[in-house]
Amino acid sequence: TDMIHDLHLVPLLNSLDQLTRHLEALPGHAFGVQLDTGMNRLGMEASEWEAVRDLVVGLNPSLVMSHLACADEPDHPMNRQQLAQFCAMTDGLGLKRSLAATGGILLGPEYHFDMTRPGIGLYGGAPYAQAEAVVHLSLPVIQIRDVAEGETVGYGNSWSASAPARIATVAAGYADGLLRALSNNASLWHEGQACPIVGRVSMDMIGVDVTALPQPPETLDILCPYQSVDELADKAGTIGYEILTSLGARYARRYVNQ
The missing domain is CATH 3.20.20.10 (Alanine racemase)
Structure with a gap:
Protein backbone atom coordinates (compact mmCIF):
# COMPACT_ATOMS: atom_id res chain seq x y z
CA THR A 1 0.00 0.00 0.00
CA GLY A 119 3.55 -7.80 -25.12
CA ILE A 120 5.33 -10.50 -27.12
CA GLY A 121 4.29 -8.71 -30.32
CA LEU A 122 6.62 -5.83 -29.42
CA TYR A 123 9.50 -8.31 -29.60
CA GLY A 124 8.54 -9.87 -32.91
CA GLY A 125 7.19 -13.06 -31.40
CA ALA A 126 4.26 -15.32 -32.26
CA PRO A 127 1.40 -15.07 -32.78
CA TYR A 128 2.29 -11.75 -34.43
CA ALA A 129 4.02 -13.41 -37.38
CA GLN A 130 4.32 -10.16 -39.37
CA ALA A 131 6.27 -8.35 -36.65
CA GLU A 132 9.96 -7.66 -37.12
CA ALA A 133 12.29 -9.29 -34.62
CA VAL A 134 13.94 -6.76 -32.33
CA VAL A 135 16.24 -9.01 -30.27
CA HIS A 136 19.62 -10.01 -31.70
CA LEU A 137 21.83 -12.23 -29.55
CA SER A 138 25.51 -12.86 -30.34
CA LEU A 139 27.69 -15.18 -28.27
CA PRO A 140 31.48 -14.80 -28.01
CA VAL A 141 33.68 -17.63 -29.26
CA ILE A 142 36.33 -18.29 -26.60
CA GLN A 143 38.13 -21.25 -28.16
CA ILE A 144 38.27 -23.33 -31.34
CA ARG A 145 39.80 -26.80 -31.51
CA ASP A 146 40.19 -29.58 -34.04
CA VAL A 147 38.37 -32.81 -33.23
CA ALA A 148 39.25 -36.08 -34.90
CA GLU A 149 36.75 -38.56 -36.30
CA GLY A 150 35.24 -40.55 -33.45
CA GLU A 151 36.07 -38.03 -30.72
CA THR A 152 33.29 -36.73 -28.52
CA VAL A 153 32.26 -33.27 -27.31
CA GLY A 154 30.75 -32.22 -24.02
CA TYR A 155 29.21 -33.92 -21.02
CA GLY A 156 28.00 -37.48 -21.42
CA ASN A 157 29.68 -38.02 -24.83
CA SER A 158 26.32 -37.17 -26.42
CA TRP A 159 27.93 -36.15 -29.74
CA SER A 160 30.75 -37.78 -31.61
CA ALA A 161 32.43 -36.57 -34.79
CA SER A 162 31.62 -38.59 -37.91
CA ALA A 163 34.52 -36.86 -39.65
CA PRO A 164 37.29 -34.44 -38.64
CA ALA A 165 35.67 -31.24 -37.36
CA ARG A 166 36.41 -27.79 -35.96
CA ILE A 167 34.52 -27.11 -32.76
CA ALA A 168 34.01 -23.63 -31.31
CA THR A 169 33.21 -23.14 -27.65
CA VAL A 170 30.95 -20.16 -27.01
CA ALA A 171 30.64 -18.47 -23.62
CA ALA A 172 26.97 -18.98 -22.77
CA GLY A 173 24.79 -21.77 -21.47
CA TYR A 174 21.74 -22.64 -19.44
CA ALA A 175 22.80 -20.16 -16.74
CA ASP A 176 22.16 -17.54 -19.42
CA GLY A 177 18.74 -18.91 -20.33
CA LEU A 178 19.81 -21.10 -23.26
CA LEU A 179 17.84 -24.21 -22.46
CA ARG A 180 19.44 -27.65 -22.20
CA ALA A 181 16.79 -28.91 -24.62
CA LEU A 182 18.77 -27.16 -27.38
CA SER A 183 21.56 -29.73 -26.97
CA ASN A 184 22.35 -31.40 -30.32
CA ASN A 185 19.12 -29.89 -31.59
CA ALA A 186 19.68 -26.31 -32.80
CA SER A 187 22.18 -24.13 -34.63
CA LEU A 188 24.01 -20.88 -34.19
CA TRP A 189 24.63 -18.73 -37.24
CA HIS A 190 27.46 -16.82 -38.86
CA GLU A 191 26.66 -14.65 -41.88
CA GLY A 192 23.92 -16.96 -43.12
CA GLN A 193 25.74 -20.20 -42.40
CA ALA A 194 24.17 -22.56 -39.88
CA CYS A 195 26.57 -24.01 -37.32
CA PRO A 196 25.05 -26.92 -35.35
CA ILE A 197 25.20 -27.13 -31.57
CA VAL A 198 27.17 -30.27 -30.71
CA GLY A 199 27.02 -31.93 -27.33
CA ARG A 200 25.09 -30.81 -24.32
CA VAL A 201 24.41 -27.19 -23.47
CA SER A 202 26.25 -26.77 -20.19
CA MET A 203 26.03 -24.06 -17.56
CA ASP A 204 28.36 -21.54 -19.19
CA MET A 205 29.50 -23.05 -22.49
CA ILE A 206 28.16 -24.57 -25.70
CA GLY A 207 30.04 -26.51 -28.36
CA VAL A 208 29.33 -25.51 -31.97
CA ASP A 209 30.51 -27.13 -35.20
CA VAL A 210 32.14 -24.41 -37.32
CA THR A 211 33.80 -26.74 -39.80
CA ALA A 212 31.90 -25.16 -42.71
CA LEU A 213 33.16 -21.64 -41.99
CA PRO A 214 36.15 -20.39 -44.02
CA GLN A 215 37.52 -18.31 -41.14
CA PRO A 216 37.33 -18.69 -37.35
CA PRO A 217 34.44 -16.52 -36.10
CA GLU A 218 34.73 -14.11 -33.18
CA THR A 219 31.01 -14.46 -32.39
CA LEU A 220 28.10 -16.69 -33.35
CA ASP A 221 24.48 -15.61 -33.41
CA ILE A 222 21.67 -17.55 -31.79
CA LEU A 223 18.93 -14.94 -32.37
CA CYS A 224 19.31 -13.21 -35.72
CA PRO A 225 17.57 -12.74 -39.09
CA TYR A 226 18.20 -16.40 -39.85
CA GLN A 227 16.70 -17.72 -36.60
CA SER A 228 13.77 -16.08 -34.87
CA VAL A 229 12.94 -16.50 -31.22
CA ASP A 230 10.02 -18.75 -32.15
CA GLU A 231 12.17 -20.93 -34.41
CA LEU A 232 14.66 -21.33 -31.57
CA ALA A 233 11.82 -22.08 -29.16
CA ASP A 234 10.50 -24.79 -31.48
CA LYS A 235 13.89 -26.51 -31.31
CA ALA A 236 13.68 -26.48 -27.51
CA GLY A 237 10.08 -27.65 -27.42
CA THR A 238 8.84 -24.45 -25.82
CA ILE A 239 7.52 -20.99 -26.77
CA GLY A 240 9.21 -17.70 -27.54
CA TYR A 241 8.04 -16.22 -24.24
CA GLU A 242 10.18 -18.69 -22.28
CA ILE A 243 13.25 -18.01 -24.42
CA LEU A 244 12.99 -14.22 -24.04
CA THR A 245 12.18 -14.23 -20.33
CA SER A 246 15.00 -16.68 -19.62
CA LEU A 247 17.75 -14.47 -21.04
CA GLY A 248 19.70 -13.57 -17.93
CA ALA A 249 21.51 -10.61 -16.46
CA ARG A 250 24.97 -11.68 -17.63
CA TYR A 251 24.46 -10.46 -21.19
CA ALA A 252 25.76 -7.04 -22.17
CA ARG A 253 22.69 -5.28 -23.53
CA ARG A 254 22.86 -2.57 -26.17
CA TYR A 255 19.74 -0.65 -27.22
CA VAL A 256 19.58 0.74 -30.73
CA ASN A 257 17.05 3.30 -31.95
CA GLN A 258 15.97 2.85 -35.56
Whole structure:
Protein backbone atom coordinates (compact mmCIF):
# COMPACT_ATOMS: atom_id res chain seq x y z
CA THR A 1 0.00 0.00 0.00
CA ASP A 2 2.80 2.42 0.85
CA MET A 3 4.51 1.74 -2.48
CA ILE A 4 1.29 2.23 -4.44
CA HIS A 5 0.81 5.58 -2.71
CA ASP A 6 4.39 6.84 -2.83
CA LEU A 7 5.03 5.91 -6.46
CA HIS A 8 1.57 6.99 -7.70
CA LEU A 9 0.84 3.51 -9.04
CA VAL A 10 -2.56 2.34 -10.26
CA PRO A 11 -3.22 -1.16 -8.89
CA LEU A 12 -5.42 -3.66 -10.68
CA LEU A 13 -7.63 -5.11 -7.95
CA ASN A 14 -8.36 -8.80 -8.42
CA SER A 15 -10.57 -9.75 -5.49
CA LEU A 16 -13.10 -8.41 -3.01
CA ASP A 17 -10.42 -8.48 -0.32
CA GLN A 18 -8.09 -6.36 -2.44
CA LEU A 19 -10.88 -3.92 -3.25
CA THR A 20 -11.80 -3.54 0.42
CA ARG A 21 -8.19 -3.09 1.49
CA HIS A 22 -7.51 -0.49 -1.21
CA LEU A 23 -10.60 1.59 -0.48
CA GLU A 24 -9.88 1.58 3.26
CA ALA A 25 -6.15 2.26 3.00
CA LEU A 26 -6.07 4.69 0.06
CA PRO A 27 -9.45 6.40 -0.28
CA GLY A 28 -9.59 8.48 -3.45
CA HIS A 29 -6.51 6.82 -4.96
CA ALA A 30 -6.84 5.61 -8.58
CA PHE A 31 -7.36 1.91 -9.23
CA GLY A 32 -8.45 -0.56 -11.89
CA VAL A 33 -10.31 -3.84 -11.67
CA GLN A 34 -9.54 -7.21 -13.26
CA LEU A 35 -12.43 -9.52 -14.05
CA ASP A 36 -12.33 -13.26 -14.57
CA THR A 37 -14.09 -14.20 -17.80
CA GLY A 38 -13.14 -17.87 -17.74
CA MET A 39 -9.37 -18.22 -17.33
CA ASN A 40 -9.66 -18.88 -13.58
CA ARG A 41 -6.32 -17.32 -12.78
CA LEU A 42 -6.88 -13.78 -11.48
CA GLY A 43 -9.89 -11.49 -11.31
CA MET A 44 -13.34 -11.14 -9.82
CA GLU A 45 -15.86 -13.69 -10.98
CA ALA A 46 -19.27 -12.61 -12.27
CA SER A 47 -21.05 -13.06 -8.94
CA GLU A 48 -18.39 -11.10 -7.06
CA TRP A 49 -18.42 -8.32 -9.65
CA GLU A 50 -22.21 -8.09 -9.53
CA ALA A 51 -22.05 -7.57 -5.77
CA VAL A 52 -19.71 -4.56 -5.96
CA ARG A 53 -20.24 -3.28 -9.51
CA ASP A 54 -22.41 -0.28 -8.65
CA LEU A 55 -20.03 0.78 -5.88
CA VAL A 56 -17.00 0.45 -8.16
CA VAL A 57 -18.62 2.30 -11.05
CA GLY A 58 -19.40 5.18 -8.72
CA LEU A 59 -15.72 5.44 -7.86
CA ASN A 60 -14.77 5.79 -11.56
CA PRO A 61 -11.98 3.16 -11.86
CA SER A 62 -9.22 3.88 -14.36
CA LEU A 63 -9.73 0.60 -16.21
CA VAL A 64 -11.68 -2.64 -16.16
CA MET A 65 -9.87 -5.49 -17.84
CA SER A 66 -9.75 -9.23 -18.38
CA HIS A 67 -7.37 -11.67 -20.06
CA LEU A 68 -7.90 -14.18 -22.87
CA ALA A 69 -6.87 -17.79 -22.31
CA CYS A 70 -6.70 -19.00 -25.93
CA ALA A 71 -5.98 -15.92 -28.03
CA ASP A 72 -3.05 -17.63 -29.75
CA GLU A 73 -5.62 -20.02 -31.30
CA PRO A 74 -7.88 -17.69 -33.32
CA ASP A 75 -10.57 -20.31 -33.96
CA HIS A 76 -10.79 -21.52 -30.37
CA PRO A 77 -14.37 -21.13 -29.08
CA MET A 78 -13.05 -19.83 -25.75
CA ASN A 79 -12.25 -16.50 -27.41
CA ARG A 80 -15.87 -15.78 -28.32
CA GLN A 81 -17.02 -17.11 -24.97
CA GLN A 82 -14.76 -14.75 -23.05
CA LEU A 83 -15.63 -11.80 -25.27
CA ALA A 84 -19.31 -12.39 -24.63
CA GLN A 85 -18.73 -12.73 -20.90
CA PHE A 86 -16.65 -9.56 -20.77
CA CYS A 87 -19.32 -7.62 -22.63
CA ALA A 88 -22.03 -9.00 -20.35
CA MET A 89 -20.07 -7.86 -17.30
CA THR A 90 -19.09 -4.40 -18.58
CA ASP A 91 -21.42 -3.13 -21.33
CA GLY A 92 -23.21 0.11 -20.53
CA LEU A 93 -21.06 1.00 -17.52
CA GLY A 94 -19.21 3.86 -19.21
CA LEU A 95 -15.82 2.54 -18.07
CA LYS A 96 -12.58 2.22 -20.02
CA ARG A 97 -12.06 -1.43 -20.92
CA SER A 98 -9.23 -3.73 -22.00
CA LEU A 99 -9.32 -7.38 -23.06
CA ALA A 100 -6.64 -7.98 -25.69
CA ALA A 101 -2.94 -8.68 -25.40
CA THR A 102 -0.97 -9.49 -28.59
CA GLY A 103 -3.07 -12.49 -29.58
CA GLY A 104 -6.30 -10.69 -28.82
CA ILE A 105 -5.28 -7.70 -30.91
CA LEU A 106 -4.97 -10.01 -33.90
CA LEU A 107 -8.48 -11.39 -33.34
CA GLY A 108 -9.95 -8.14 -34.63
CA PRO A 109 -11.38 -4.77 -33.59
CA GLU A 110 -14.23 -6.13 -31.48
CA TYR A 111 -11.62 -7.37 -29.00
CA HIS A 112 -9.79 -4.01 -28.79
CA PHE A 113 -12.10 -1.85 -26.64
CA ASP A 114 -10.31 1.24 -25.23
CA MET A 115 -6.84 -0.15 -24.58
CA THR A 116 -4.78 -3.06 -25.89
CA ARG A 117 -1.77 -4.63 -24.20
CA PRO A 118 0.79 -5.79 -26.77
CA GLY A 119 3.55 -7.80 -25.12
CA ILE A 120 5.33 -10.50 -27.12
CA GLY A 121 4.29 -8.71 -30.32
CA LEU A 122 6.62 -5.83 -29.42
CA TYR A 123 9.50 -8.31 -29.60
CA GLY A 124 8.54 -9.87 -32.91
CA GLY A 125 7.19 -13.06 -31.40
CA ALA A 126 4.26 -15.32 -32.26
CA PRO A 127 1.40 -15.07 -32.78
CA TYR A 128 2.29 -11.75 -34.43
CA ALA A 129 4.02 -13.41 -37.38
CA GLN A 130 4.32 -10.16 -39.37
CA ALA A 131 6.27 -8.35 -36.65
CA GLU A 132 9.96 -7.66 -37.12
CA ALA A 133 12.29 -9.29 -34.62
CA VAL A 134 13.94 -6.76 -32.33
CA VAL A 135 16.24 -9.01 -30.27
CA HIS A 136 19.62 -10.01 -31.70
CA LEU A 137 21.83 -12.23 -29.55
CA SER A 138 25.51 -12.86 -30.34
CA LEU A 139 27.69 -15.18 -28.27
CA PRO A 140 31.48 -14.80 -28.01
CA VAL A 141 33.68 -17.63 -29.26
CA ILE A 142 36.33 -18.29 -26.60
CA GLN A 143 38.13 -21.25 -28.16
CA ILE A 144 38.27 -23.33 -31.34
CA ARG A 145 39.80 -26.80 -31.51
CA ASP A 146 40.19 -29.58 -34.04
CA VAL A 147 38.37 -32.81 -33.23
CA ALA A 148 39.25 -36.08 -34.90
CA GLU A 149 36.75 -38.56 -36.30
CA GLY A 150 35.24 -40.55 -33.45
CA GLU A 151 36.07 -38.03 -30.72
CA THR A 152 33.29 -36.73 -28.52
CA VAL A 153 32.26 -33.27 -27.31
CA GLY A 154 30.75 -32.22 -24.02
CA TYR A 155 29.21 -33.92 -21.02
CA GLY A 156 28.00 -37.48 -21.42
CA ASN A 157 29.68 -38.02 -24.83
CA SER A 158 26.32 -37.17 -26.42
CA TRP A 159 27.93 -36.15 -29.74
CA SER A 160 30.75 -37.78 -31.61
CA ALA A 161 32.43 -36.57 -34.79
CA SER A 162 31.62 -38.59 -37.91
CA ALA A 163 34.52 -36.86 -39.65
CA PRO A 164 37.29 -34.44 -38.64
CA ALA A 165 35.67 -31.24 -37.36
CA ARG A 166 36.41 -27.79 -35.96
CA ILE A 167 34.52 -27.11 -32.76
CA ALA A 168 34.01 -23.63 -31.31
CA THR A 169 33.21 -23.14 -27.65
CA VAL A 170 30.95 -20.16 -27.01
CA ALA A 171 30.64 -18.47 -23.62
CA ALA A 172 26.97 -18.98 -22.77
CA GLY A 173 24.79 -21.77 -21.47
CA TYR A 174 21.74 -22.64 -19.44
CA ALA A 175 22.80 -20.16 -16.74
CA ASP A 176 22.16 -17.54 -19.42
CA GLY A 177 18.74 -18.91 -20.33
CA LEU A 178 19.81 -21.10 -23.26
CA LEU A 179 17.84 -24.21 -22.46
CA ARG A 180 19.44 -27.65 -22.20
CA ALA A 181 16.79 -28.91 -24.62
CA LEU A 182 18.77 -27.16 -27.38
CA SER A 183 21.56 -29.73 -26.97
CA ASN A 184 22.35 -31.40 -30.32
CA ASN A 185 19.12 -29.89 -31.59
CA ALA A 186 19.68 -26.31 -32.80
CA SER A 187 22.18 -24.13 -34.63
CA LEU A 188 24.01 -20.88 -34.19
CA TRP A 189 24.63 -18.73 -37.24
CA HIS A 190 27.46 -16.82 -38.86
CA GLU A 191 26.66 -14.65 -41.88
CA GLY A 192 23.92 -16.96 -43.12
CA GLN A 193 25.74 -20.20 -42.40
CA ALA A 194 24.17 -22.56 -39.88
CA CYS A 195 26.57 -24.01 -37.32
CA PRO A 196 25.05 -26.92 -35.35
CA ILE A 197 25.20 -27.13 -31.57
CA VAL A 198 27.17 -30.27 -30.71
CA GLY A 199 27.02 -31.93 -27.33
CA ARG A 200 25.09 -30.81 -24.32
CA VAL A 201 24.41 -27.19 -23.47
CA SER A 202 26.25 -26.77 -20.19
CA MET A 203 26.03 -24.06 -17.56
CA ASP A 204 28.36 -21.54 -19.19
CA MET A 205 29.50 -23.05 -22.49
CA ILE A 206 28.16 -24.57 -25.70
CA GLY A 207 30.04 -26.51 -28.36
CA VAL A 208 29.33 -25.51 -31.97
CA ASP A 209 30.51 -27.13 -35.20
CA VAL A 210 32.14 -24.41 -37.32
CA THR A 211 33.80 -26.74 -39.80
CA ALA A 212 31.90 -25.16 -42.71
CA LEU A 213 33.16 -21.64 -41.99
CA PRO A 214 36.15 -20.39 -44.02
CA GLN A 215 37.52 -18.31 -41.14
CA PRO A 216 37.33 -18.69 -37.35
CA PRO A 217 34.44 -16.52 -36.10
CA GLU A 218 34.73 -14.11 -33.18
CA THR A 219 31.01 -14.46 -32.39
CA LEU A 220 28.10 -16.69 -33.35
CA ASP A 221 24.48 -15.61 -33.41
CA ILE A 222 21.67 -17.55 -31.79
CA LEU A 223 18.93 -14.94 -32.37
CA CYS A 224 19.31 -13.21 -35.72
CA PRO A 225 17.57 -12.74 -39.09
CA TYR A 226 18.20 -16.40 -39.85
CA GLN A 227 16.70 -17.72 -36.60
CA SER A 228 13.77 -16.08 -34.87
CA VAL A 229 12.94 -16.50 -31.22
CA ASP A 230 10.02 -18.75 -32.15
CA GLU A 231 12.17 -20.93 -34.41
CA LEU A 232 14.66 -21.33 -31.57
CA ALA A 233 11.82 -22.08 -29.16
CA ASP A 234 10.50 -24.79 -31.48
CA LYS A 235 13.89 -26.51 -31.31
CA ALA A 236 13.68 -26.48 -27.51
CA GLY A 237 10.08 -27.65 -27.42
CA THR A 238 8.84 -24.45 -25.82
CA ILE A 239 7.52 -20.99 -26.77
CA GLY A 240 9.21 -17.70 -27.54
CA TYR A 241 8.04 -16.22 -24.24
CA GLU A 242 10.18 -18.69 -22.28
CA ILE A 243 13.25 -18.01 -24.42
CA LEU A 244 12.99 -14.22 -24.04
CA THR A 245 12.18 -14.23 -20.33
CA SER A 246 15.00 -16.68 -19.62
CA LEU A 247 17.75 -14.47 -21.04
CA GLY A 248 19.70 -13.57 -17.93
CA ALA A 249 21.51 -10.61 -16.46
CA ARG A 250 24.97 -11.68 -17.63
CA TYR A 251 24.46 -10.46 -21.19
CA ALA A 252 25.76 -7.04 -22.17
CA ARG A 253 22.69 -5.28 -23.53
CA ARG A 254 22.86 -2.57 -26.17
CA TYR A 255 19.74 -0.65 -27.22
CA VAL A 256 19.58 0.74 -30.73
CA ASN A 257 17.05 3.30 -31.95
CA GLN A 258 15.97 2.85 -35.56
